Amino acid sequence: MTETTPAARLADLGITLPTPAVPVANYVATVRTGSTLVVSGQLPLVDGALLATGKLGGAVDVETGVAAARACMINVIAQVAAALDGDLTRVRRVVRLGGFIACTPDFTTHAAVMNGASDLAVAVFGDAGKHARSTIGVPSLPLDAAVEVEGLFEID
């Protein structure tokens, strides 16, 4: 990992952070408590449309699931950036990611799907991107999204 900034790494990856999604209900995208920033569950929205709907183990293949998890993580990072006035150098650590994989009961490769989010966290934040995580299957998610990712960050 070279000594560079999260913004530079995002640029290297060809990722432009989207304008973060406004929650569709009576809650907010991020809350700071002490030096912890809690990020609401993000769906794989790209330009306002879900990148993947349906179930892993059903119509959604693992490769698409990985892309969806990555899209969720881009939205998590966009929410963090918005909370930090765009300055991602204020992220001290990606503390935890929670991955929710909509799937059939016989699906077993949740970890591979969630790596789409985890790999991006490390690619963008380097060692500070190494996080704890829990990944579970779910029967369905809001709007029939295939994946949802929530986050916990330590920030300046």
Add this chain to the structure above:
Amino acid sequence: MTETTPAARLADLGITLPTPAVPVANYVATVRTGSTLVVSGQLPLVDGALLATGKLGGAVDVETGVAAARACMINVIAQVAAALDGDLTRVRRVVRLGGFIACTPDFTTHAAVMNGASDLAVAVFGDAGKHARSTIGVPSLPLDAAVEVEGLFEID
């Protein structure tokens, strides 16, 4: 939102906080760590009986699900009150709510159900009630409850 207290808002809403449920197993309802209060997942118990059992997308309609989520949130608030010796003005912020919606695999309106909890949080705590949240579907919950809500609060 008028300048008033959570207790006054609860009264305005006609809500009397119940005696909080005692966990049925070897755990406790709330744990404080630093200025964070963690609230165990609460079921939609009203006077000792579940307000709704079964699945959203199945026998439980969205309106009932909303009422169940609201009942869970009343129990979350009751647990917080108990931890704070009844003084809800010591709540600085509702940091995060986690919503678990028992549902069929084809259910997609989890967010609408969880609004039953989120709307109450904001009605009772005002701006301090605006929280991060993650909402997911689950195949089933303890005691066949239709909804479960957990909470994270910043407290004095």
Add this chain to the structure above:
Amino acid sequence: MTETTPAARLADLGITLPTPAVPVANYVATVRTGSTLVVSGQLPLVDGALLATGKLGGAVDVETGVAAARACMINVIAQVAAALDGDLTRVRRVVRLGGFIACTPDFTTHAAVMNGASDLAVAVFGDAGKHARSTIGVPSLPLDAAVEVEGLFEID
């Protein structure tokens, strides 16, 4: 609960902490932020093999589920020990456990299964082991595990 150490209680229980599992993907087992230690979701791995696969309410009975939850908790404690250089007296509190029970939609005794983890937490840490918890059903877990447990600890 006698005045003794977590290590002594583990020995009394006949439990030797395993070498903690290395995450199989791009994340880490524990992250410390402030005085909080976040532990990634742990599976019921015993000597490298899953103690129980499949679903509660299906091929996995409650007794096996309890044993699986206990095995998850042993792994959670092993991860905590590794993060604390083996010194479990630095655990001030088990703050929260999250229990994920792979199950059929008609399963309702998640709490009994999760007690396998909760009872061990209290047996090992005494009053400091009394935790908040949320227990939910899931359609499936990584590697078809029957149970997954994540943890939040307050540490010195």
